[in-house]
Amino acid sequence: MTLHEIPLTLNDGTETTLGRFEGSAVLVVNVASKCGYTKQYDGLENLNRTYRDRGLVILGVPCNQFAGQEPGSDEEIEEFCRLNFGVTFPLAAKANVLGSDQHPLYAALTRFPAGDEHGEKVRWNFEKFLIDPSGEVVGRFRSAVTPDAPELLDAIEAALPERVRA
Template identity: 45%
Template sequence: MSIYDFQVTAIDGNAQALDTYQGKVLLIVNVASKCGFTPQYAGLEALYRKYKDKGFEVLGFPCDQFGHQEPGNEAEIQSFCSLNYDVSFPLFAKIEVNGNQAHPLYQYLKSAQKGLFGTEAIKWNFTKFLVNQDGAIVQRYAPTDTPERIEKDLVPLLS
């Protein structure tokens, strides 16, 4: 099993296979529009713009499992991200990241890269997973880890 074996739904409703990102470095993030960490959209976008031409992608997965902080539908989420943060990186349909309805991608991410003290559960919005060009999950970051902090780990992977 690999990250490239999963299919997701883009924010416009179209199915998308993750193998379209093969050979790229990915930062996969569960995002929310009404969270204390929402301003990280700006840092994620800056990181994306700085490195997208070097084979880097940010993949944003809206999630409403934490404090009802992503209440909107896909069109509202897309509009919010565009108007407030000029987001141009790919966004996907709203998913669950924990529990019985957790998206298979997140089931895989959580089992491949455990959190603090070996826990699998996603603790909050803006948990991030860094994936190398071969599809291996190399690091999991807490919501408090800013995109600027992640840059030091990202740059060596972009070779």
């Protein structure tokens, strides 16, 4: 199964696949509302506004597996994101990124190396995976890498669809 074939439920209940974003670069981020990194929503929305017309989609995937920092319902999470950070990028339904109930998307994403380790699990909220328009994972960035970090911006620029690169 390719990344584009992986089933995905959006936070409004829409059933789709990651193929919905085929042809775009996608930054997948496991998010949480009560985390020290929650302020990264501002930076992610800035990335969204800067790059969406050039072919970047940011996909927030709420997860409550790290110290219970995302306890709300999908509706509550969306409201929190919109009211507090003006988030306009898509959010998936809450999902597990670890363990026996790990979402298939994260089972595939975590095969990409984190530093020198292949198959390393997600360590915390706001870990980022960058997928190119063809559906290949081309970057992985730990939670402390902010949305405006040069290494992330460079990777996004390189992953954007050819037709819209600056």
